[in-house]
Amino acid sequence: HMTTWVMSDRAIPRNLRSIQGFGVHTFRLINAQGKAHLVKFHWTPKQGVAQVVWDEALKLNGKDPDFHRRDLWDAIENGNYPEWELGAQIFTEEEAAQWDFDVLDPTKLVPEELVPVTPLGKFVLNRNTDDFFAETEQVAFSPANIVSGIDFSNDPLLQGRLFSYTDTHLHRLGTANFNQIPINKPVCPFHTNRRGGFANHEVYKGKANYEPNSVDENWPREADQDKGAFSSYPEPVEASKLRVRPESFADHFSQATLHYSSLKKHEQQHIKDAYAFELSKVQDEAIRQRVIDRVLVNIDKDLATYVANELGLEPLMQPETDQQSQVKISEKLSIDAFKAPDIKQRKIAILVHNGANASSVDAVKAWAEGENAVAEVLAPSAAPVKSKDGKEIAVDGRQNGEPSVTYDAIVVIDGDNLDTFKADGVAKYYVLETYKHLKPIYLLDDKKSLLDYFGIHQDDAIFTSESFKDQQDKFKLAIQNHRLWSREDVIASVPV
CATH class of the missing domain: 3.40.50.880 (Class I glutamine amidotransferase (GATase) domain)
Known part of the structure; x- marks a missing residue:
């Protein structure tokens, strides 16, 4: 499924302003009553989604490798601020259990026919950086950085990233105090018991760096949950803990077929041509044949036939799997679903x-x-x-x-x-x-x-x-x- 996206027009965007983003991870939303829902976050560009053609992508890469960065910079400088709508697909675990795919599998998406995207807000880039290194190179993003009301799911890749991103920042930025760098520092007041360490920027008042304490009026301390502070979702678990991949993750083709089937004819043709081009560079004919017989045939027979003909091979036309998606066509998977409303910055x-x-x-x-x-x-x-x-x-x-x-x-x-x-x-x-x-x-x-x-x-x-x-x-x-x-x-x- 992910490979069909890489082979599609989505992988050669016209510019950074026309990229649609949606998280591969499933998070939780916890409401005021402590009830949990699962959620997928989406960023939809208000400029529309657009792409270049293959020949154009190759020439852009050689003739103007800074094109994407300059295009974004110029748009902001000209006042044509790029804008994305933040939306969310919100659903219950009971609803997710009825679907034919596992929402905790990061290679899957939730078709909007099952759960529409609810608009929540917007994100506007309205200022360029004054210092690229200070404001861009030192940014320390992490999925662990959440606000009250958002919580984590058991998505295994997400669970790994909660640790690995912080570990990466320790090495990349050279200090455990990377959250004190101005670009990473919260704009609202915050209090922790962290003290010292390399590149410490803060001057702390008080004697204690622990809780509870009696010398600083027990401050700072964790907010009281009985007074409305956010607490993580207390998920009940009754099962054996095993280091295995869930059987529900074994579906490798149904959403690849859904993606391909949902595209317009010209988008499908571009995927065909991309596979034919890339496989033509593979020297071992047996590997070419296996990709066709074990991968492409299981996505779409027409796709497999076209690529095989381009490579002078005979496809094995019996799919190895009968995996089928309960949603046959999802219109929002096509770029054609996201038209530009104007020609700003064109x-x-x-x-x-x-x-x-x-x-x-x-x-x-x-x-x-x-x-x-x-x-x-x-x-x-x-x-x-x-x-x-x-x-x-x-x-x-x-x-x-x-x-x-x-x-x-x-x-x-x-x-x-x-x-x-x-x-x-x-x-x-x-x-x-x-x-x-x-x-x-x-x-x-x-x-x-x-x-x-x-x-x-x-x-x-x-x-x-x-x-x-x-x-x-x-x-x-x-x-x-x-x-x-x-x-x-x-x-x-x-x-x-």
Whole structure:
């Protein structure tokens, strides 16, 4: 199940702002009456979930390895604060016992058809760090850091992490007092009996570092539970304690099948291609065959058949398991379920050459500013270009230095320069690569002829008009949709 996610579009996100997060662990919520419910926490990006295509991911990694970090930084600096909705799936142990998977198995998720996500709040990144080392490198996250009302379950991986994260911080940060480092220190008052140790920052008053004591009025001390202080859930246990893996953890395929079956056709195709690519790098044919016969066939026969054909193998089409999920399709497993509500911080490249129409450039930039998008003028060099009426057009970068893979859409500006554009190999590649990566393209006025020149057909994400205003609303919707997946069926004939 986890491997199908790694092989899916989720593993190549468009940016850090478009990543959906949900915990693999199951926690408990304890209410005021001491009653316990199990809970799974979710973080859903308000910007929508988006991804890059495989070819784009490879090029981004080589051409701009800092792309993700800079994108996040720029969004915050521009005031387009990334926001996630915090939600929770809350259910009882009795409900969980009725399901065909173990909620304490961290490789499983709870389909939203069984338990919807309840919105609880939001998380907004509204400030960049002043000092990356102090505020990022020294952060000491741990699942053991909880607030009153949240408690732990018997999730075995969670139980291991409760210890191992603290142990890691002792080594990584060099002191048992890592909670005194400003970025880790609670913003509310707190009192403990911890004293001394390497890199101690606090100056403690009082004589005692133990409880109970008679010298400091028994302070600090544990809060009184009979006065409303939180206490852990007193789970009754009547069983033998064994070092074994529960039989309920033995289901390795039902949720892998659920995940694959819930995806759109283009998402399924990307998983097929990813498995075929990765297995083509495996030199031992027997291992390739075993992955197909013992793994892929048990996920989906069509998946196994496609990968086998790509590798020149014959799949064994008899699954080894009959594990079936009681939920057959879960719509929220598809990226398509999380559409962007706007185009904030989406990047649009404006391609210009000498002779470009300055008023068209101004129109695109004004529109983008109104949508809180980022429009950047790219020219053959970093020098300003001359418009067709002799004005200077300032540029933000070189077409050869700001690759198309770092933008979400392009606009090719009209003007008296069509032949100049056709003679520019970089500019031509820019358009063709954007087309190949399924992104929106706007060809203004005379640049419409580039469709015939390139031998590509106009589709729902290619726009042409004399004035940018004519199609700007449709262009915006195409950018919101992020990709035109139907274009994948025709790009094989485009020479790029």
